[in-house]
Amino acid sequence: MELARFLHGRPDDRTAGITLTHGRAYEAFGTAFFAGRRRRVFARLAELSGARPGDHALDVGCGTGYLTRFMAAAVTPAGTVRGIDPSPDVLAHARRLSGRHPHCTYADGVAERLDAPDDTYDVVVSSLMIHHLPPDVRGRAVAEMLRVLRPGGRLLIADFRPPAHPVARHLVGALTGPAMEHNPVRLIAPLVRQTGFDEVTTGDLSPWIHHVRGVKPQGAA
Template sequence: MALGRLLHGDPQYDTDGTAIGHGRGYELFTTIAFGGRRDRAFTRLAALSGARPGDRVLDVGCGTGYLTRRMAAAVAPNGTALGIDPSTQVVDHARHLATGLAGCTFERGIAEGLAAPDASFDVVVSSLMIHHLPAEARSQALAEMYRVCRPGGRLLVADFRPPSSRIGRHLVGAAAGPAMEHNPIGQLTALVRDAGFTDLAVGDLRPWLRHVTAVRPAARQDPA
């Protein structure tokens, strides 16, 4: 099986995007791809999210739950971290990996239509998911993240940052497919801003991640 097909499987019946089809294979691939820096990078993402003990966290497009588990640790002992992903197989694998971890749960769901009430989470995060969606669905996914984030709550979105060199991009394309080779990472900031988030901050984590943090503006307080 080609690695690109492994990372970007068949479209799911209720989303226009693609989904990871093989949880164990994806875990192996990403461990190798991060060259020993995966734990450091995702622990840093959890810290950058601003999540605090007791917070309710949603991880959109959680895959095998690598970031979700770190978010659960960040909000312990009384917080919760829910990961959602369109792939039933991957959700099952994520549940297995999180066995015994309090406050960490997983459900099947899609980024473009989150099955959660308005303003129901303190922190919304997403990593390595946006490039799985077709361009026309990305704005809808960010709009949904805005909707379920409480006023004053925080957002963290991280996605794959292709190499700057042509050879590097070609190697990425050969290994993981065109979605990663040609990922328009420069558009990520505008997607977050256009969804309504403010106080944006942008940064990179080696070797492959660009992250954007932001805040959903607090509800306006009308004078008495």
């Protein structure tokens, strides 16, 4: 279970969730875990987000910034993307990997209390983060994503989809812990709808990703 503790981090008194540590090692694990398909999967997630050149985007729980950098490519030349995460170590690694990219910045922050005014962003994304939050906090995090989006703005949440085969699922649990073995990704879409998003759609990307998209209604507060 050492790997499980490594993947799911440590408690942080600023958030009901947990904070990842060891950014460099986490990045290496992410590369290995997708078995050569990580770039394809995250490039597709950036495409599915609907981000366009000139958009201002937010990546909630950005970790080492892997999706953030794909989003930065999608919004250039005039757009920006900001990654937020509560872990100083993973943010430091994200900044190292991003270099001096003029469209890509990072800041300390927690999902359930986003430090941004209402109606700030055109796109909000989050990948492999929401299972780190307790179930009773996930609604608050999604509500914050709704709040900071402009009317008509687009949401994409992607999270780990456990294998359907019970043996494979048990192996995932043995390696990473119950949070990923039993991750209830099918509950994300109903939560997004209940929070107030319209046009909610879902899909899967091989090997491990379930994604949910939504749109903030025009005229929504």
